[in-house]
Amino acid sequence: MLRRPLPLALLLFALAEALFLFRLSVPSIFVFDEVHYVPAARTLIALTGPANIEHPLLGKSLIAFGMLLFGDTPFGWRVMSTLAGSVTCVAIFATTWLVTCRRRPSLVAAALTLLGFTLYVQARIAMLDGFMLAFLSSAIAMMAWTLRRGGWWRWIAAAVLLGLAVGCKWLAAPYVAFAAAAFILFKRADPRRFPGLPVWLALAVLGIVSLLAYFATFAPAFFYQVEPLTLARLIPFQFDMFERQTQVLPAHAYQSNWWTWPLLIRPIWYLYEPVDGTQRGILLIGNPLIMWGGLVAVAACWIGWVRNGSPRLFAAAWLWTGSLAIWAVIPKSLGFYYYYFPSSVFLAVPLALMLDHWRSRWRHIDLAFVAAALALAIYFLPVLSAAPLPDGGAFRYWTWFSTWV
Template identity: 60%
Template sequence: MPVKTIERRPRLLLWLVALASEAIFLFRLTVPTKPVFDEVHYLPAARALLALSGPANIEHPLLAKELIAAAMWLFGDTPFGWRFASTLAGAATVAAVFALTHLLTGRVRAALLATAFALLGFTIYIQARIAMLDTFLVAFLMWGVVLLAGAMRDGSVARWSAGSVLMGLATACKWAAAPYVAAAGVTFLLMRRKRPSRWPGLGTVPALALLGGLSVAAYFLTFAPAFFYAGDALTLRGLPHFQWDMYLRQTQKLPPHTYQSTWWTWPLLIRPIWYLYEPVDGAQRGILLLGNPAVMWGGLIAVAACYHGWVKTGAARLLAPAALWTFSVAIFAIIPKSLGFYYYYYPSSVLLCVVLAVALDHWRVALGRWIELYLLLVFALWLYFLPVLSAEPLANPAAFHRWTWFDSWV
């Protein structure tokens, strides 16, 4: 099929993006063969769900662990089974980046540019190959944003309802998604006030009721397996208490951690995390959770440019991604957690790919060939860091010095 024909069919391109992403994430998925980083917490929790033996890892909701468990049921309690569901979530996230950028710009090339940043930005690649909750949170969150934003554009009740459900499912992975539900409600009110004619079939109260009701219902339905535990089974009466217990565990004072960091350091790449650095599978290997410096630092310039462009032109397509990224970072300045880690920045790092693509597309005429050179830089850095993104064999235990540009990266 000719390239121009494909470009005229963004839905087909969306599926191709998802399939290509899945193929990339599946390659060497079983390396390393031992649990990595927080897999040591979530794999036992998934096994408990498979056996319905009783509560485990009760500081977080169940959905992400249920999805990990489902893949383990299909493919076995093996490294492939542990991580397969994450690859699907990662591919869905990349596809959502394409969809959101296309929704904002109406241009396939801008959407493909955002897709390239997402695939080469390090963070999705790493999170799509590890059994962690954040991977699933972001997949549901991004598609929730896509559907809700689409509904705000065309007034579709079906999209609004589906997006509301996805926001509830994102929250059922980790509570960090809950503020986005409130943000969606506020955004709807602002959009409704500005352009009421776009919502002829749904009033303000029904829309907010759908958003709140469907997201809450979807959230609580994911607790269904806990009612069938062999020991300490959940009950309807105990469900509210379980939420309170999660809150207490989320807000408890924790001891200092080697990789702890504060929210304002994440956009600057001050303290990334080594998910793995040790001899395993017959070789020294490492996995460094770090955003691609060209994307992460360049994205900050894009955020500022989008705000500047919005002030000058009033273009909502410039404001929306910049404001969403800003919100995604700001919530961690408010959430009452005693420790922060760079992987909390994962949703923001994904949104930054959209901001960057929207900004480059908006100023594409002025930038010209500089966009291509910038993309080459992004790709070159991906190749440079690939050995410590994919746990390739390293020369020796001191090999990490090649990739730790600053002392804080060690």
């Protein structure tokens, strides 16, 4: 039983942050979508006018904050992303602890989060997805805490975090509905859950508070020198964003369908070129052991829930399933593997739960799994961290399949 998780959570945060910060300024050029978001952050710093209006402002504001603190440098562009990645790791640890109340599976979940590759890559690039997931995973942990202990302040905090997640990317919006549905299901199954929170009042607070938090993220736009936002324009501006979000885009070499992402069919090379005096590469790919093993764990959670109705197995399975199901209905003309980022991180929870369950038969299966995941992380590290590569054909060492090239 883990009675005092805070010291361990702080240690995990420090370890994750040290990992993400190491050689953060390499490469010194824009990587992948940094070409969009760093200029947008510069515009926010100067408050010159609208830029990159297809996305809300919060993620770009956080990139700008890092640049204000550390300068318009690669380190300044990316430093806030490292904090978001560390928060995500701790949030997965906290969620697993709140579900199990045990140290071992919680630490396994945190380790698998760090070793899953996708968090490491996204925590070292100035993109919006890492900020969205930090707020989203924190909201999930806060909801789990509310489920266990009740209390209006926890529920309100979860609603604020959900609103801020949507303020980074609209992809987080369906999770507000997921939160409402989860509240209703768990409360009906056992009225003692969410103590002190009546259903309709809790749902009203969730909707109103998350919406207010979302709209608050547009505050900098009211101070633009050109085309400043106004209260009258705030709602119509959302429709302008929607038009940008749903526009038909030309075909892309790295596009892929949502159902291919769990199978790891088409990862993305964020970078592969000579830079800073040598050949370097950054491949956004999930750890094959965790990505494929996680699918087995999700299936086992669903089977376990059908057999015994375990709420925690249902929650763990739905966390991944729901995050992927969004893409089956979302109106996007193109899909890319980085859209799978939240789902890839959420796999750590069902994996930790099932590995802990399977320990009754195979005593050290969880440690063996983490060790194997670590071995793969060391193997792939050169093309996760933009380390110097021997030559332009070095990618062959890591591209196991032709679709990975």
